[in-house]
Amino acid sequence: MLAFLIAGVILGVLARVLHHDADDPNPILTVVVGAAAAVVAGALMNLVLSDPVTDLGAWSFTAACVVSFVVLGMLEGVWWRRS
Numbered sequence: 001m002l003a004f005l006i007a008g009v010i011l012g013v014l015a016r017v018l019h020h021d022a023d024d025p026n027p028i029l030t031v032v033v034g035a036a037a038a039v040v041a042g043a044l045m046n047l048v049l050s051d052p053v054t055d056l057g058a059w060s061f062t063a064a065c066v067v068s069f070v071v072l073g074m075l076e077g078v079w080w081r082r083s
Contacts, residue, residue, distance in 0.1 A: 001039065001054040004064045005025030007062025009060055011065060015072045025075060034068045 012034025016027050024030070042064035043053045051057060 001043070003056045003061060004038045005035050007061065007064055008035035008068045009044075011038065011068045012072060015069075017077070019076060026053065030075065034072050037071035038064040040067040052067035 009077070012031035014032050015034065016024070018071055036075050042056075042060045045063035046055050049057065049058070049059060062071040
């Protein structure tokens with residue numbers, strides 16, 4: 001579970017660094033959304049695979065990273081469209 005959280009934080013910071021604009025959402029919001037998406041996706045993938053929720057497997061870690069990346073992209077798109 002901690003690995004999912006760390007991956008989400010890293011992806012949130014990376015998303016912030018790669019695409020920084022004056023109209024971007026708050027940096028704290030970006031990191032929190034990335035971390036939350038990674039934790040939820042990793043836990044759900046473990047449930048789908050019938051593994052313990054806190055296990056760290058290749059598939060659950062990949063799902064955590066991909067879902068976090070997609071959710072952060074959607075956050076950027078919605079935020080950019082709003083402003």
